[in-house]
Amino acid sequence: MLLSILAGLFVAVGLIFIGKFIKNKWAAVSLTALPLGLFIYFLNYIPQIASGEIIYQKISWIPSFGVDLSFQLDGLSLLFSLMITGVGTLVFAYTSAYLKGHEYLDRFYAYLSMFMAAMLGLVLSDNLISLFVFWELTSISSFYLIGFNNTSEASRKSALTALGITGIGGLFLLAGALLLGSITDSYSIAEMLQNKDFLLQHEFYILAVIFIFGAAFTKSAQFPFHFWLPGAMKAPTPVSTYLHSATMVKAGIYLLLRFSPILGSTEFWNTTLILVGAVTMLYSAFHLLFRTDLKGILAYSTIAALGILVFLIGLGTQEAIIAALVFIVVHALYKASLFLITGIIDHETGTRDITKLAGLRKVLMPVAIAGFIAALISGGVPPSIGFVGKDLIYEATLGMPTNAILLTVIAIVTNILLFYAGFVAGVKPFTGKLPETYEKVHLPSWLMWFPPLLMVSAGMVFGIFPQLLESAFVGPATSSLVNDSEGFHLKLWHGFNTILGLSAITLVVGLLLYFILKPTHRLENFINKLEVISPKSILFFLTNGFEDFSKGWTNFFQNGYLRHYIATIVGFLVVALAFIIFSNFDLSLDVSSFSELTTYEIAIAIMMIGAVIFTVFTNSRLAAVASMGVVGFAFCLLFLFYSAPDLAMTQFSVDTLTVILFVLVLYRLPKYLHLSKNVLRLEHGILSLAFGSLITILVLKVLQEDQNSEITNFYAENSYLLAKGKNVVNVILVDFRGVDTLVEISVLIVAALGVFSLLKLRLKTRDKK
Known part of the structure; x- marks a missing residue:
């Protein structure tokens, strides 16, 4: 069964290299051999399945997460497989004449092949996670097929709408799969069937059913998610035939049928499906009376038919x-x-x-x-x-x-x-x-x-x-x-x-x-006047409102000033830290345990305070950078005084490099053209003092906590035994926190690539302006 699924994917990939050879009509017809061969392949299973046999195939994929490529061929999956490959055979043949000589005929066949493979994987999968993967692949391939006429704005918009609606359904399916998997401790649909009674009594049963309904209703165009289907009629006729009458829109129906023995036979399941199906079938059947476009009539009648199926399952x-x-x-x-x-x-x-x-x-x-x-x-x-x-x-x-x-x-x-x-x-x-x-x-x-x-x-x-x-x-x-x-x-x-x-x-x-x-067009114009209260218009209104809100929100916080970004981040941290610290404030310190201040500590503190004040009030960028370097070197002295030469050397190297880089960058820039307003500088000063005060309080609270040496002892005892390193700090960074360090290095690499690309950027005069 896996090979039958991979066959479509192999053909889709192969067309990338040999696609130019199928522009000829009869060469294109030869591609019909793919669905025809699969149709014959599944036909051979009819005697076995009719006798009550169920065929399983399981291939280990990600066993640590319980995800396998497990497939099940029973009566239901065989019915859908024959429908997918049978209609697919006729659509492949039809396309060779319908799109004869089209510039992107090879691309179209690749999308069709990928879609067919995804649909077969969907109806054959016994593992919910792999079913989700194929479910999403149908959405992606249908996006390409609906938007095949990519020079048309209407086609592109319809493709995006379909992808958006079915994509939301995919998220519902993933949530439902994860929830059902956590409840039954398995992603196998067959094993879920064995745990039906436990599922029906579980506290999260209703939530799991809602997730499954969300996936099915969006994919199978149930009210109020139905509007993407008439819009998808912008696609070429073979797409409308294959996806929107026989296969893709039936994916949600298949999901409901497959889970009926598992989650069905409850009042919530049956009542919801009956109501949604009845509303969908009546609403869509009524709407087709007002259409004059043949595809529009067929689209709404398809939605009505899908409503009937949901109604019957209910x-x-x-x-x-x-x-x-x-x-x-x-x-x-x-x-x-x-x-x-x-x-x-x-x-x-x-x-x-x-x-x-x-x-x-x-x-x-x-x-x-x-x-x-x-x-x-x-x-x-x-x-x-x-x-x-x-x-x-x-x-x-x-x-x-x-x-x-x-x-x-x-x-x-x-x-x-x-x-x-x-x-x-x-x-x-x-x-x-x-x-x-x-x-x-x-x-x-x-x-x-x-x-x-x-x-x-x-x-x-x-x-x-x-x-x-x-x-x-x-x-x-x-x-x-x-x-x-x-x-x-x-x-x-x-x-x-x-x-x-x-x-x-x-x-x-x-x-x-x-x-x-x-x-008549008169009837169509009449119904178009009511479009303003349709689910599509309401959803688009909400979408546009959310977009406007997002723009306003973004423009407020992302206004182009770095100081504003830093102030926003620090402000949020101040509020969060204040809430955490003062929600349970209990600070009692034994000052007698503190060591007395030494002359060099006082001198370093005065040096740091003076450098900070100079940085804040200077009118020169270079002077500000140099004074910040003084703060960094003062920290180096503290590290030295507290017997941490390695930290002092690291701090010295970083600060020296930072100062040099800043000087090189800022050397050719002018002095501050406009200093910040006094009010703004005052606000930033208060924010800085608040943040520093909270950090100080946080450090003092840490000092009053009882020290737990369990972690310290673990690293001290195991650094050499497990990691063969005598420098405990290095061992922690490289071995015990290797993944964290790898991520940090990756971030630095990405940042370096970004900086390098900006340095190499050559803008045209028009773009510079």
Whole structure:
């Protein structure tokens, strides 16, 4: 399984070196072998998984932290793996014609390959930390794909928005992984399942669920995080097809399904998912009525479909889980097809405006056939698999012990609106009279119209023979999520019953809505007026407000004056030290234990005080530097008097070097042009005295504490035995505190590189000004 994931990454890296050779159409088609080979590879596992076998692979990665590359192939992960590689195969082939001759075609395929590898790693991972790594990799690769048209400001903004929202979800997932790992003492999802009862009773259960919800809702575009998905439609059609209908947006759904057996079956879990899913599906389904851009219609219908899936997972019954799994397949087949069809229409006519499109069946007949069948699947018209999926949804809602009628009504309304969206996107562009503008439109390469035709054909085959879908995909996936999954069978015909009546109502009302309500720009302008109160506008308003606050905060503290920075730091330290010291102030010193002041100590103190006063009041930078050097040399004398020649030599070297460097730098600078204002100098003087006083009090408090010689004895006894060094100070710095010293050296190296780069900087005259 690891090789199947690495294959996509290897291809992505390889395209860096051989990408220029795939600019040819048929060379690009050859890359389809990657997802096709992986699709066949996973197909071979169907008999094993269908028989109830679960395949594990574990590779040690960071065992000290409990992080392994452990993978699990069961019914659920197999379903998603086949969807990722199957749709990926068709998208790879479609791209070779859609982006034929594009300057960055190799780059696009590299991003697609990386994304496919990340999605496979995500659905196959059994370790939560490795799942998080692949989760973030999907966000990064999708950022590149959404912003592929990087010359467009709208594309760049959409990519950043998508990365920002899904990036927040990634932080939620990491927090949830760390929390669940600390609770169960393992990052393995399989081991977490064994600790389900303990997790459900844990005090941090609610917090862990909130983290998982945060990750899933942002990735799967649930309200109010949904707005990034319509914006992502700025991406090329293959991206919209692959990421935003079949794979990436289903990552959050996969996460919820995977954790349903672990964290589910509680009131908080079920109620939250039902509410979020219901709001999302109704809100988005309502919004698609006002859209005229084909991609916009499909985007909002995708959000509504994702809301249905979250809604079904929230119901939590076996019927609801089966309905969700079937609907995942249904949605992938018809929505990916409709996106590809939209791409063909846009590619050949130059527009996606549904108010301008009509009669294209006369010039794009195979595409029209694919669009019509996709609309049937989307609307749940028999004998398509969409009909089976819709019936299962109604069966799940009607079977709920409470609020069954309300839940069913919500599902019916959403399905009616999805019926409308499917027919608007799949039927309307091809019916009616062909405008003269499009009479010269011609059928594109079969690599573009064959993939959607193949997917909708599969949707009809699964509808007529649902047993194929049950035995190979839905049955094994259900077994991995539900303890007792026996006793269900997918059927196209269940007889005359309530569910059939509800399906008939959905079809009739949806068809009437399609004929009565015509997409117009007037409706779109109306809904755009309400954009100011949308979640997107509110979030952007808060973001802009935070940005303005950050600028004001930064400009206040980072005003360009070094003295201001130092005063801010010292001021904070004064407040912090004062709080710590005086919150429990108890200072009693035995002055008699202090040694008497000697003449040389008094002389050195007078010398230091005089040098400090001279430094403060002098008008010459060089004189200030020299007087500060006097302070440093006075410390050297103190070290000598207290028998610390090594410290004295170090201090002498540092002070001498500092004075020389400052003199060299400041020699060519003028005297102070303007001295600081007296008020400011007074403030700095008070701040300095306060800081010095607090440090003095702190030193005195340290002196009154009982000395603990345990650490001293340890270093004295072990310096030679463990580190083979007789100089205890050096041993501490180099051996016992080696990492700390290494970091300090690294900081100095970075600072030196910065100084060197500034010295070598050659600015243009314009930049200097």
